[in-house]
Amino acid sequence: MKKINLGLIGCGLGAGALYGSFFDYLENGRLIACMDIDKKRAEILKKQTGAAYLYTDLDEMLANDEIDAVIVVTPTNYHAEQVVKAAEAGKHVFCEKPMAPTIEEADQMIDACNHYNVRLQIALMKRFNNSFLKVKEIVDSGRLGDIFELRAIWDNARTRASAEGNYRHRLISGGGYLQEDGSHPIDICRWFMGEVDSVSGHVMLVAGNRFENDDLDLVVMKHRNGSMSSLHITMLTHRRGLESYEIFGTKATLLMEWKFHSTHSLEPGIIKIYENAGQVTDVTLETSWNPHEELIDNWQYLNELRHFCDCILYDKTPRVGGDDGRAAVEIINAAYLSAMLNKTVKLPLESSPDLNSLFTRLQKESKWQIKDQDAWWSRY
Ligand SMILES: NC(=O)c1ccc[n+]([C@@H]2O[C@H](COP(=O)([O-])OP(=O)(O)OC[C@H]3O[C@@H](n4cnc5c(N)ncnc54)[C@H](O)[C@@H]3O)[C@@H](O)[C@H]2O)c1
Known part of the structure; x- marks a missing residue:
């Protein structure tokens, strides 16, 4: 070949x-x-x-x-x-x-x-992970009915990181945790639910002594088809991590959960479909018995x-392609702008906001400190 x-x-x-x-x-x-x-x-x-x-x-x-x-x-x-x-x-x-x-x-x-x-x-x-592809297929098949809501959760235990040790947590990176990790679940929300019409963002910096940008965010997106999705994301959980997507339709609710995160895992996500307020169907993908085959x-x-x-x-x-990457960048910037203006931001965004004033404000508002000796960490 x-x-x-x-x-x-x-x-x-x-x-x-x-x-x-x-x-x-x-x-x-x-x-x-x-x-x-x-x-x-x-x-x-x-x-x-x-x-x-x-x-x-x-x-x-x-x-x-x-x-x-x-x-x-x-x-x-x-x-x-x-x-x-x-x-x-x-x-x-x-x-x-x-x-x-x-x-x-x-x-x-x-x-x-x-x-x-x-x-x-x-x-x-x-979008190349078999579990995500399976959920996309279920969503598109109509099995969940008309879909009106998606809730995404993305939690990591990363407080041992710091601005000193990693560009991600410095102003120079141009955005914080929502930009860095948030681009994944934001893309999934758009992939599953369609183009975004407006965005509300709530942005916080908890560990102001460690990071120069956000470490906790809540984003609510209204999609052009009328549905809603939300992302709750932080790098400050004391659990080892959590990634989940709960999709609500008129016929069923689907929950895909990863024990820690999908990023470093060959294990499939646990996928369950809930119907009639109690009936549960487990549609988690089978795996082979062979880690080498799983890898390939x-x-x-x-x-x-x-x-x-x-x-x-x-x-x-x-x-x-570039349009998908750009769409995530636009939603993230809209969420930051919404937090700056304290109002919902309609897309398309005319220009990207200058985020330095937002991050400076977050620094001032941050009430918490996580000292080196108290910091915690998990690579799952
Ligand atoms: N898709 C994922 O799951 C995933 C996971 C990790 C990182 N990333 C992305 O990968 C990118 C890098 O992240 P990372 O964790 O590997 O960062 P890193 O800091 O570990 O590595 C970045 C490397 O780039 C080099 N570098 C810096 N400036 C350079 C320049 N001007 N020209 C050439 N090399 C330069 C550095 O010396 C360093 O070796 C980011 O965009 C990040 O978001 C994606």
Whole structure:
């Protein structure tokens, strides 16, 4: 089978843990180049993957004619600049979520990829997870009746993190926890429930001594079809984690729950359908007895890369493209703006708000402290 030659930009945690070991299983692509401004990190990923080339300069990597496409896994505030450069160099682009901090940057990325006629896929990998696909199929089949509400919960135990140790928690990232992790469940709400019409956001910073941006958010979305969805998200739970989606229809209620989170799991989500106020049908996916088979079949990061390479090989449009990434960016910015203005924000958003004043206000309002010795953490 012909393989797409890939170069990876940003060889940090995500690159190593989510993709690094799995290139071996990518039938239609191979990683040939690793680029990071930190040479040591690029060397580690090169060793892990067996890639041929190492770069610390993006322009040098983009000048390599062997590379067909790039995978962008840098901090979100660099995505736009790097994606535009890659498109100009004629490379197809697979870009991590959140696509960008602002809709203006998302537009630049979409325009550049259209202009230079390269594919753009955004790494909203839950859309390639078999359990999420199963729920989408059930929703679309009508089995739940007309759907009027979705409640999403996303909790993590991450207080040992800090602005000092991670770009995500600094102002420079352009958004906080809602932007960073929230982009996943926000995308799921839109995927299951349709385009969003208006957004209300409530945003808090609890651990003001550790983070420069939000660590607790509540977002309510009204969809164009009249239905409503909500996301309650925090990185401050004392549980190990929780991810759940409860979908209410006129015929049934569906609950998909992950014991901790779907992100790092090959286990299927527990999916149950409730009817007539008590009748429960468990529709959780079966798994094989074989972890190797599970990995090949259901590692969502591998599945999305396979799809991306396929789109390049067979001239197809990625099923999670720039418009999907942009839509999540728009909803997140609308939620932040709603919190700033204390009112519901109607879409489309004309421009992205300047969030620095919001985060400065959150700093002032934060009443709590989590000291290093009291901080807690779970990688599930
Ligand atoms: N889809 C997911 O489940 C998932 C999970 C983790 C991270 N991510 C996303 O991946 C991206 C990176 O996150 P991470 O956790 O790997 O961060 P990280 O800080 O662990 O790694 C980022 C890497 O980028 C490098 N870098 C910084 N600036 C650079 C530049 N200008 N050019 C090249 N390299 C540069 C850093 O040296 C570092 O090695 C973010 O957008 C994040 O949201 C997605």
